[in-house]
Every structure is written in structure tokens, then in C-alpha cells.
Amino acid sequence: MANNVIWLLMPMLFMWAKGNIFNDYIRQAYRDEARIEDNIIPRTNLNELSSLLTKGCGGIDADIVFVLDNSASIWAPDFKKQTAFVRDFVSVFNIGPKSVRVAVITFGDRVYSRHSFLLWKYKNEKDVKSAVMDIPYMAGVQTRTDKALEYLKKVVFRKMRKGVEHIVIVMTDGDSLYPMRTHRSARYLKHIGVTLYAIGVGFSVSLKELKSIASSAEGIFRVDNFDALQNIKKQLGVQICPASSGNEFDELPKVTTVKQKVTTTTTTRRPTTTIPTTVPTTPVPTIPPCGLADPADINFVCDAVQMDAATNRDVKEIVKGLVMTEEMQHEGMQVALITSECPELPSVPFSEYQSDNVTKFPEVFDDVHYQTYGDLIEILENDGFSESRGGRESARHVGVVILSQEPDDAEDVIIKADKAKRSGVELFAVGLNKKVRRMVLEQIASEPKRDHVIMIGSRGEVAEVGPRIAKTLCPHGSNEVIQKS
CATH class of the missing domain: 3.40.50.410 (von Willebrand factor, type A domain)
Incomplete structure (x- = not known):
């Protein structure tokens, strides 16, 4: 029995000793750095x-x-x-x-x-x-x-x-x-x-x-x-x-209430504009352009296979509405697109499959792979911001997921969106029409939901989406749309 107890305690003793040795090493390194x-x-x-x-x-x-x-x-x-x-x-x-x-x-x-x-x-x-x-x-x-x-x-x-x-x-x-x-x-x-x-x-x-x-x-x-x-x-x-x-x-009595009038003569109210006498006077700092203060790499995610002419027009207007804002015109902001590739299904002549092998004809469709929204979001996380695509580690990683209908793989989309968010990607979810439930958009989008979930109820609201995204990305910017011919 005693031997069993000793064997059970051995791993704990080892971890204790290892921890102490490691902590001593860290402490010494810390002191060396301090010196x-x-x-x-x-x-x-x-x-x-x-x-x-x-x-x-x-x-x-x-x-x-x-x-x-x-x-x-x-x-x-x-x-x-x-x-x-x-x-x-x-x-x-x-x-x-x-x-x-x-x-x-x-x-x-x-x-x-x-x-x-x-x-x-x-x-x-x-x-x-x-x-x-x-x-x-x-x-x-x-x-x-x-x-x-x-x-x-x-x-x-x-x-x-x-x-x-x-x-x-x-x-x-x-x-x-x-x-x-x-x-x-x-x-x-x-x-x-x-x-x-x-x-x-x-x-x-x-x-x-x-x-x-x-x-x-x-x-x-x-x-x-x-x-x-x-x-x-x-x-x-x-x-x-x-x-x-x-x-x-150094030695001050504890203040017991904040409602008493301050009578101490050694202290004076500090105006918000007071500058220490030991520090040179400098102008009040101005807010720099968003792209310089907080650069971002922005990937638009949409399914080209699902796009009809009207959907294509809406997506283009959303993209234009964002990139034409003033804050997007400064150095530091980049945009890219992740979309599905239309599957290529080769033509097959009658002579290819006849009575002796006609049962194999369905296998022609096995090589056709449709990229789902789950696939696209996985690409966004794994490769969307890679150096090979021009991505930057020092920039914010932003994804704008645009849905024209609720995806068949909604559960998989939500799981992969959650994984992308945990890896540091900020996700916007845009529903182009009422076919996409708000509940799905909220599970895709980042917090706070009120800023990252956008549901379009009418055609006239499409133009507002881009500037709205810009306002969330650059809350202190002007977000004015620049008119260009």
C-alpha cells in the first residue's frame, strides 16, 4: 500500500521540483534583464x-x-x-x-x-x-x-x-x-x-x-x-x-467619503489641459487616419456560384461603398476577395459510356467539388491573410461574409466562423435579404453584434452597408464617401 502511495506521489513531486527549478531560472533571467x-x-x-x-x-x-x-x-x-x-x-x-x-x-x-x-x-x-x-x-x-x-x-x-x-x-x-x-x-x-x-x-x-x-x-x-x-x-x-x-x-489618511468637500490646501484641481512643467509643451494630438493608426486587411467572402445579376450588383455596391469612404483612401488599408470557383463539369460524348460500362457514368460527377461557405471561411482563416496573398501580421484581420441565402451547411459555417474568430479574425455578417435569418448572421459575426450584423431589408439599404462597416472599423474617422467619376 505504501509503495502504491509513493508511486502516485512521484509525478507530483517531479512537477513540484521542475516548477521550482523553472521559476528560479525565470527569476534569474528577470533580474538579469532588470540590471x-x-x-x-x-x-x-x-x-x-x-x-x-x-x-x-x-x-x-x-x-x-x-x-x-x-x-x-x-x-x-x-x-x-x-x-x-x-x-x-x-x-x-x-x-x-x-x-x-x-x-x-x-x-x-x-x-x-x-x-x-x-x-x-x-x-x-x-x-x-x-x-x-x-x-x-x-x-x-x-x-x-x-x-x-x-x-x-x-x-x-x-x-x-x-x-x-x-x-x-x-x-x-x-x-x-x-x-x-x-x-x-x-x-x-x-x-x-x-x-x-x-x-x-x-x-x-x-x-x-x-x-x-x-x-x-x-x-x-x-x-x-x-x-x-x-x-x-x-x-x-x-x-x-x-x-x-x-x-x-507618501503618507495620506484614507478618504472615507467622496461627498465631503475637499479642504486640503496642498492640492488643487487639475484642469484637463495642465501640462507637467518637466515636459515640453506639445500641441494637442490629432487623430491620425485610421489606415495609419490601425491598418486592416479586409477580405470579402461571397459565393460566386449563387450570384445572379442582382446579387452581383448588390455585392459590388457594398464593396464600392466601403472602399470609397475617405478612411479607406489612406495607406494601411487593403482589400481582397475570397469566393467559390465555378465547378468545371467536362462534356462527355455518347461514345464514352455504352452498355458495357454505362453504370460508371454517375462517377463523372464525383470530381465536381462545390465550395460551401464553410469551405470559404476555412480558407479565410487558414490562407486569407497569409503573406503569399499580401497579408500582414501587424494589421487587423477582417472578413466580410455576404450571404444572399441561408447556406445549406449553416451549422458547419457557424463552427468554422467561431474558429476563425478565436484565431483573431473580426467577422461581419451581411444578409442581402430576408432569406437569411438574423440568428444565423449573429452566430457568424463578431461582437458587438449590433455593429457586425447587417440585414438588408430593401434595395435602398445596400448603399449604406459599406459606410456602416467603415464606421465600425474606424469609429473616429469621417467615413465620408468620396465621389469619383
Whole structure:
């Protein structure tokens, strides 16, 4: 019996030893990297981080979004430390629809939108705190930081409140699965005026990853674990409230209510236009063309076999409506087409099959292969954005699936569409008429469905599809249609 127990425990002991050796290796590599970096911020702790963020600001008006890693590499108790941090953070701000609004986005292999909340959801401190502590631990199988930042771009900051600060604080314990996509989405947020901070926890997240997210080197913070953030409170506080000297972030009493009038004489309200005296004055950044800030490779997917003259005309008008928008005219936007090839059925003379082999005649049709929509979406995922077709890894991967009738292989289409979306492809689903059920389009399309599902009810609506897609891809662009002869 004892021998059996020992044999059962051997794999566990091996994994424990292997884990310790691996962790020691990672820690040493982490320390070596730290020694050669010029700008290393002391590692510290999350416990008092909340009290630092506003005490020197005198009360700013801001939209503040926390992006919390909810993947399996973070243990449930550590995830609770993140949510407790946000809960404490809320206490030092004047939460309200016209002052400070707070959002929390959690992610793992995807954005857990059901377990997140947006800036306009809660209008007071009590409700925000309650919502934060109700966020569950999800143990996502991947770290898709790119999807979280993409969600900020397309949902959270689609319409930005004017005259306030826009701040995002990303906390993660590991590198994202697609670093280039993470960098691309972070770059776009910076272009539209969002200030990003990156907090790396533990030894698995690289400095390169944090640099690609943060707006500046001063916005990068690295700590050993979730219990070690205390020493960075002053640095982070000075970054968010540059009008402050930073001394007031050292030892400050806890603010117990945000409804009391602030009487502290050492703090002043920071106008949104205040620029740190240590930083040269620069013009207010303008929003760059969408193709430069957030380039995209766009594949149109349609079935040529099913097209009659009217369908062909509609598809052409949709394509024209998109490519003729102003945002599509800038460098960085590419379009391509994936469609079925008409099957070739060779003519067969009477002399080919006679009485001695006439039973083999049906085999002529065996070589005819019709490409279904499932096949086309599989091509889109596997080869649609390949280098051989001119695709770019650094660009968004977008597919516009146009259906003139509900596909016979609808179930297979939905399965392959889901696989394509999980690989990082953003899918629009367009139904040219009422023959295609909205339910099918919604299962093909990406989130949010209201932007990625388009049903055409009349001929006059076809011309609106292209500009509508452009508006979703470039929410801050003009999307005006350029008239060309």
C-alpha cells in the first residue's frame, strides 16, 4: 500500500521540483534583464495603490478603465486582490456621471463582457464597489490582452467624453498570445488620446510587452507579486497627477467619503489641459487616419456560384461603398476577395459510356467539388491573410461574409466562423435579404453584434452597408464617401 502511495506521489513531486527549478531560472533571467535596463521602477505591492491615485490631484474629472487579467495563470486569491484594489481605488474619487466614471474589463482567452462593466453602467460609488466585488474568477486558458484592448477601442471608447482625462490601467502577469496585435491596439488608443499604464506582476511578463502597452516609460510598473505594490504608489500617483509634487502620496489618511468637500490646501484641481512643467509643451494630438493608426486587411467572402445579376450588383455596391469612404483612401488599408470557383463539369460524348460500362457514368460527377461557405471561411482563416496573398501580421484581420441565402451547411459555417474568430479574425455578417435569418448572421459575426450584423431589408439599404462597416472599423474617422467619376 505504501509503495502504491509513493508511486502516485512521484509525478507530483517531479512537477513540484521542475516548477521550482523553472521559476528560479525565470527569476534569474528577470533580474538579469532588470540590471541592464536604465529605467527600472522598484518592485513593490498593490495594497495601498488605490490611495495614491487621486490624493494629489485635487479631484480630476476622468474616465478610468481597469483591464484585469483573468487567466488561469493568476490564482483565484490573487484575482480577488485585483478586484479589492479597484474597490479601494473607487473610494478616493468623486464617482458620478459628470465627474469620475470607472469601468472594469476582465479578460482571458476572450473579453468576459458579462463579467465586466462599462463607464456608463454605474453612477455612484456604492454600486461600482458592489459590481467590482461580484466579478468572478474565470481562469481563462489564454492571455488575450489584444482582445481586451480591441474591446476598449470598439466599445468602451467608441464615443469619448469631452473635456476629461481618459486613463487605462492594464494589469497582467504574462505576455499576450499575440504581441503584435496587442501593440497595434494600444497604439491606436494612444493616438485617440487615451493614457495607458501597464503593471506587470510576477516573472512571466516581459518588459517588451509592458513597453508596447504603456504610453511612456514612466507608465511602466513591474512587481514580484500581487502583495508587492506599495513602493510604486508615489511613482504612479505622480504620473496620473503630474501637477502634484508627489510628496503628498507618501503618507495620506484614507478618504472615507467622496461627498465631503475637499479642504486640503496642498492640492488643487487639475484642469484637463495642465501640462507637467518637466515636459515640453506639445500641441494637442490629432487623430491620425485610421489606415495609419490601425491598418486592416479586409477580405470579402461571397459565393460566386449563387450570384445572379442582382446579387452581383448588390455585392459590388457594398464593396464600392466601403472602399470609397475617405478612411479607406489612406495607406494601411487593403482589400481582397475570397469566393467559390465555378465547378468545371467536362462534356462527355455518347461514345464514352455504352452498355458495357454505362453504370460508371454517375462517377463523372464525383470530381465536381462545390465550395460551401464553410469551405470559404476555412480558407479565410487558414490562407486569407497569409503573406503569399499580401497579408500582414501587424494589421487587423477582417472578413466580410455576404450571404444572399441561408447556406445549406449553416451549422458547419457557424463552427468554422467561431474558429476563425478565436484565431483573431473580426467577422461581419451581411444578409442581402430576408432569406437569411438574423440568428444565423449573429452566430457568424463578431461582437458587438449590433455593429457586425447587417440585414438588408430593401434595395435602398445596400448603399449604406459599406459606410456602416467603415464606421465600425474606424469609429473616429469621417467615413465620408468620396465621389469619383
